[in-house]
Amino acid sequence: MSSRAYQKALNYLSRALRTTAEVRQYLSKNGFSDEEIEEAISRLTAIGYLDDKRYVENYLLSGKALRYGIYRIKSKLLQKGIDLELLNNLPVDEEEEVIKAKEILLKKYKQLDPEDYGKYYRFLVGRGFSPAVARKAVFLTDDKENG
Incomplete structure (x- = not known):
C-alpha cells in the first residue's frame, strides 16, 4: 500500500476539488506507478474525497x-x-x-x-x-x- 501516493493526492485535493482524471494525471507526473495511482484513487473515492459526480x-x-x-x-x-x-x-x-x-x-x-x-x-x-x-x-x- 503506497501511502506516499495517497498523501500526495490528499495534499493536491486539499487545495481544490479535482476530477479523478486530474488526480490520476498529477500522480503520474509525480512518478507514481499505475498500481499506486489506482490504489490512491480507490481509497480517496471510498472515503468520498474524490467524486466526479x-x-x-x-x-x-x-x-x-x-x-x-x-x-x-x-x-x-x-x-x-x-x-x-x-x-x-x-x-x-x-x-x-x-x-x-x-x-x-x-x-x-x-x-x-x-x-x-x-x-x-x-x-x-x-x-x-x-x-x-x-x-x-x-x-x-x-x-x-x-x-
Missing part, C-alpha cells in the same frame, strides 16, 4: 454563475476528464437556458439592432448556448425590447 454538480453551479451555456460547460468538463456518460445525463432546462441567454445578451448589448441579429446569435453560441436557445433568446429579447 459531485465535481460536476459544483462545476455546474459555478458555470451558470459565470453565464455560460450548457454546451460550453460540458466541453470544459470533458477537457477535465469527466466521463461522457455522466455529462449526457445532465439535466438541461431549455427555458432556463433561454432566460439566461437573454440576460447575457441584454447585459452585453443595451439596445438590439435588428441588422445585428447574426452577431447576437454568434455571440450566444460562442458562450456555449445551443443554436435553438440562441435563436429563441435573440428573437424573444427583440420582442421584449420592441413590445
